[in-house]
Amino acid sequence: MKRLILICVFLFLLFTGFIDAPVQSLKPGSLSLRLRLVFDGKPLNLNNALYTDEHGDTLSIDACRFYLSNIVLTNQTQLIYREPYSYHLVDAEDSVSQVIQLDRVPGGSFSELRFLIGVDSLANVSGAMDGALDPIKGMYWAWNTGYINAKLTGRSPSCNTLHHAFEFHIGGYLPPCQTLRTVVLKIPVIKPNQEQIVSLNVDVGTWFTQVDLHKTNSVLLPCTEAMRLADNYQRMFSVITE
């Protein structure tokens, strides 16, 4: 009977990912995710650089910030690694935020990287948080509680607004206005016992897919337009293969 319980506990732990698969017995290492922010392939420079979006609007970007959270590595069938307390605020203005270091990643091969753009609903209802989730970071709505999952602001002559500004603050964690998006990327198989780097392109141009800045230039509340923009930036990431 005792043995049966032990087996059950072991299976439960294995199933829930508390124990890594036995094949992963190699030494843990580290993995850095390096994010390269670009606009349509060109390096992203804030404020003065001019870009042209899919619709043909000329624009510049003042600020680009987003949460990258719940990072997971798998070998497509098995969870290999789940980053503990995985919340990162990536900011185009802060190069340090564009490198995410994952420590104690188990040795062994994995080929898939998964993460969320935004903050999961549990964190959204858990009260006062710190670190990347500290409300002083300016990515938090106090009145209608919730994290802003991603922010993009800039200017374009196409915007009939004060100073030709456009503002996208994308949030919303409650159905039917959820803007949390999952990203799944195939990455080159990582060899064990090494310090590894995975470089990702983050193409801000994807935000503007089928967006006419003349019509859509201020999205500051959860719902329809926010969902559409979230669908757009879900496609922001791609793996750079050297």
Add this chain to the structure above:
Amino acid sequence: MKKTRLFYRVSGILALLTCILAFAGTDTPVKFNAPRGWPKPRYDFSNNPLTLHGFELGRELFYDPFLSSDSSTSCSSCHLSFTAFTHADHKLSHGIQGLVGTRNSPVLINLAWNTSFMWDGGVNNLEVQAINPLTNPVEMNSKLEDVINKLQRTAKYRKLFYRAFNDSIITSKRLLKALAQFTGNLVSCNSKYDSVMRHERDVHFTAREENGYELFKKNCATCHREPLFTNNKFENIGLPLDSVLRDVGRMKVTNDPADSLTFKVPTLRNVEYSAPYFHDGRVNKLKDVIDHYTTGIVESRTLSKELRRKIILSHDEQKDLLVFLKTLTDKSFLYNVQFRQNRVPD
């Protein structure tokens, strides 16, 4: 007369003793005791371990106008302990420079049981509620970051945060958790109604109170559910839309037309002292509130289904209901010295 005075003196001393015992010598954890028979509190103190010093820090912050941009306005400016933590005589409250808000400041009672905050339920957790008044331009008009930096520069707060969190580094998380230790402990559970429900010796409803209670159960208790006297839901109680603010209530949060003109059902505990009433304080007297429910309901698409059936009360019945509502007054709450400003020297 003498008897009454003696009664107040004795009950005052008893209340004080209870508080002293409850908090005696406690550097160490204080237990949050939910009154017997009440539902489980929604706010989870296990994620914000309650201590005497945490509570005291929260209270100090609550009463300190230093937290506002011009050091003029504190939380207590609009939430006064003697009036169940609402703003007496103010339909709408004013913050810095006399700027006026858009809603009647709500009572702060039994917040640990609230499932949401604000008249429209826009806030989902007690801890983050305080960010709103702190940062609202017509309330305290601060930036959270500035508040933290300001507090960090004072020796007094470095000391108080150290006592509460074993660390003098002030963060927004600690600020908000400390405030929640204070506001989450504003529990009112010692009204005459509670004594009667607990079958305490020699406490009975009068015949009129008893009749009022029966009328209450029949006409009001679906929404103002005992023992908290709210069901935490949102209802349109048939108030005509005001022409100035045109406040549609919860719909602002949900964008759902079904929520148009609905507002949070407020608790009725200490309602005798929490005038003015309704989300915009449009009514001053409790009697006028009952008048609204009996004769003032405006029909609309989203009118509460509980109010589609007319509430008919005779003149005497209205008086009895009023008498019952006054049994929800809890003097040990309103005059609790632990809830008042206890200034910590700078």
